[in-house]
Amino acid sequence: MARISSGARPEGRINHSVGLCRSPSQHAFTIPPPFQGEARFRAGKDQPKVLKQAIPLSAILLAGCATVPQQTRTAPESVTFEETACFGSCPIFSITLNADGSGVFEGTRFVAAKGEHRFTAKPAQVKAFLARIEPFRPEGIVEYGYDNCSVPVRTDSPSVRVTWQSEGGAEALSWYLGCAEPKAVKIKPDLYGAWKELPLDELVGTKENRFEYEPQGR
Template identity: 25%
Template structure:
């Protein structure tokens, strides 16, 4: 096998890059618990763990329109202005962990509490989008 063949083989087996993730944890009530991942090949993976309309692992490639809509939701947040950590002293709140990796900007954000509101809104909007548009309640 020549060097060129080895490079081609390794580039073809390269994993798609993770662009975005959102992971949530439970609270004492009915807070939705899920993992959501978007990859550079437009694959979306959703794992509903508790209190979600869609339970279990679901994975599929988004259409161009679905991908653009998903990115549009991500643009609700001004990622460049986000701090890496937001923590409240309240108890019984779910935590959310965000990973954002677009256009050379990479952010890891941990959120426990109510601030900033844009991250809470994003979490709700993405969960609704996944349930109502991407997987249509279990497709």
């Protein structure tokens, strides 16, 4: 099966799940257990010992970034992108984009087009879309929400769900945007508006007309 190519790939990484050698714009935000939170430094007399060991190790890892060969990830055969409801008029829809640029849009609420609609994206549009979502691509399956967020969570926000499907399996991100996970929110441009890289304006519609897309009383 054909694979979607997103162009530029993340540069040399020592451990792909940690991503220590990535540039800020390419930094994945999957945090493996040894690096989650500040809990890895135990309080009490053990703390200085842990810190002394951690600093030389990080220096060694970072020093190796210049010499580690570039590692590329498998290009996805398809990508599914979904935006969910919020307390308000957030557009609710999903899209599936294939390697050849063909795609399916399915509108649910607060969008100009309801139901299933097919579209075709140009190679440049496919490349731009994949490049925009690539920095958010996790290793395996990652979810950020009420039960998995390193900062206080706001209510009434939408979620974004992305699945990268390739020969080797699927990688997926489910991110409730009320969780302002620092490693995710610092990546620009944002994930929520990534669909704008594709020819979907007439299907999604405009922010000003969200309520007009819904019959009265629905």
